[in-house]
Amino acid sequence: MIDLWLIGIGTGNPEHVTLEARRALRKAALVMVPRKGADKADLADLRRQILLQLDCPASVVEFDMPVRDEALPYAARVERWHDAIAAIWTDVIARETPQGPVALLVWGDPGLYDSTLRIAARLNPAPRLRVVPGITALQALTAAHAIPFNTINGAVMVTTGRRLRDHGWSEGAETVVVMLDGLCSFQHLPPEGLHIWWGGFLGMREQVLVSGALADVGGQIIETRADARAQHGWIMDTYLLRKM
Numbered sequence: 001m002i003d004l005w006l007i008g009i010g011t012g013n014p015e016h017v018t019l020e021a022r023r024a025l026r027k028a029a030l031v032m033v034p035r036k037g038a039d040k041a042d043l044a045d046l047r048r049q050i051l052l053q054l055d056c057p058a059s060v061v062e063f064d065m066p067v068r069d070e071a072l073p074y075a076a077r078v079e080r081w082h083d084a085i086a087a088i089w090t091d092v093i094a095r096e097t098p099q100g101p102v103a104l105l106v107w108g109d110p111g112l113y114d115s116t117l118r119i120a121a122r123l124n125p126a127p128r129l130r131v132v133p134g135i136t137a138l139q140a141l142t143a144a145h146a147i148p149f150n151t152i153n154g155a156v157m158v159t160t161g162r163r164l165r166d167h168g169w170s171e172g173a174e175t176v177v178v179m180l181d182g183l184c185s186f187q188h189l190p191p192e193g194l195h196i197w198w199g200g201f202l203g204m205r206e207q208v209l210v211s212g213a214l215a216d217v218g219g220q221i222i223e224t225r226a227d228a229r230a231q232h233g234w235i236m237d238t239y240l241l242r243k244m
Contacts, residue, residue, distance in 0.1 A: 003101040004127035006110040008134015013203035028058040029100025086122035137238040140202035161185035191215035200237035
């Protein structure tokens, strides 16, 4: 049985890698690093830099991520994509025959809006899993703007852009945090009475922040996001909306 360690590495700042994560990486026998194409080469580079800075003794094997079939319905597209990734992991592990734990460096935290655990569940035989928590985009966002995550006794909803577009504001929530939103879905909300805190490349030297009344800064966020994505070829961003 393989020991598979899923190690959260934060949002791109090597200083966000916890002491627990550092110790785990120094004990790993094999680290698998995904490549997501030339336009997202920075993501693989950051993982390499972290391994280099930690003087990680493990063997490092890179693999190309499969591409989603956009012709399929969303749920089926994701399921097939996860199957393909699990098959690649299986092939890499079988080929390398590591004599110790296999590690994956997971952006943010393995348990929050990340599918690494779901992919790991597809492996046969099932591995012994260890999850090392990491700093999330939610923490990096609220820290960057120096704001609390919630209001006093107020409910918070964490969701995706897709669900915000399809279902709107969740009744009873004073705060809504949106992740994985490439379409700036806040545009579909009535802006009156809403304040937004947005951040891209959180925790990295490229970090960009915008905040203010949604009616005033919504357009600025859309423009800033587009410019940053054009400059780097990719962007990871998150935002928090609150009724004021």
